[in-house]
Amino acid sequence: MSEQGRSFTGAKGWGLGLLLVLIMANLSALIDSVEHPEIPYFNTEHMLVGGITALVTAFFYLLLMKYVANLKKKEQQIQLLNEELEAKIVERTRQLRDAQEELVRKEKLFIIGELSSSVGHELRNPLGVMSNAVFFLKTVHAEADTTTKEYLEIIQQEINTSLRIITDLLDFAQIRPPQQQLVNVAELVRQSLGRCTLPGNVAVSVALPAALPTLHVDPTQMEQVLVNCITNAVQAMPEGGTLRVAAESRSTDGANNFVEIAITDSGEGIAPENIGNLFQPLFSTRINGLGLGLVVCKNLVEANGGTIKAESEPGKGATFTVLLPLEKDKR
């Protein structure tokens, strides 16, 4: 219909219409002349009949053209409405799908949280017994041979790794409200570094300006965040490299109201497609990672009024930057 409609409109349509009018105007005169050769072709009757026929034909042709034009306009409107409707359906379907995915994700996380809390709690006890047993053996057999000592150390390291996973699970399941207090940045960085195992092949560089303002955060929670970021950085450099921890004042609205702590490694870096997922629950680039450590970090930092972000260039290491709020009257 639309193709036909289009063929009857425009210059072509008008030309065809004019041709039709001329043909109709002359057709009856021609027939009459053939049937009655004695009557001249151009006479008053022929002219009158031809003229009336042409006018009637032109009138109906114009009506037809108007009808076709209307049809085309309506068709365009319907097409437009259809496109809008289709876009709305696509948008609503996307919203529904997102809402459903979010619901499933929340339900999944709730179950994980419940399970984590229970399993984590129950596992800490046997790990505690193992840890005590290792401590006892190390004390009693202080003069043991090197291999025995190494094996005891291996057991202790594995216990510590398991505890770290359990702590992530428990922290993920329940984040306690932050108990904010005044915290010295240098002290926070020093204590966090002190809690991490730093291999000999990792050079540590700390850049802290002499006069950094005091933070207003929960020191235990922020130490946990920094320890997590530093541990990740170290694990990103299995062949060794440089770990840099730097801090400086930052302003977000003209005033220096935040301190930025950046932890940078010189490892392989993070693939661009993974950067956006780093703070998503259950996403991990490590084989033995649960994918909760950075989620816990994000939750803890945000609970303290800060933000955390990751930047990386493949092959050039990664930087995790934590922005933390200052003591209120120093903002």
Place this chain on the structure above:
Amino acid sequence: MREKLKILAVDDDQPMLRTICDILRIKGYECLPVDSGEKAVQAVHLEEFDCVLMDIKMAGIDGVTTLMLIKAVTPDTPVVLMSANARPEQIAAAKRYGAVTILTKPIDFPQVLSFLTGLRKEESGEE
């Protein structure tokens, strides 16, 4: 002054109880293991202890309630609580009833021993 500090260890987990007492003994402390809050309260009625090291989550009366009952009998005895994952309300109650601290399991033994060394010094200083 007693030759050795006497510690009351309370935990319903037998391997945990045994390892805690074994470590304390080899470090020169006397340790009495009991596996419930009820037995701990009975023990402080019968004997004097220099310190109580006690789990929070136990069958029967829990560590926080036991702490309250122990403090009613012997208010000056330091009580150190241990927990795999203490709830905020338990931490608040433990502080209210006078616990020295709440250690997260696995307990950091050097920290415990350092605390006990401090106690030992206090004891000898008093003498």
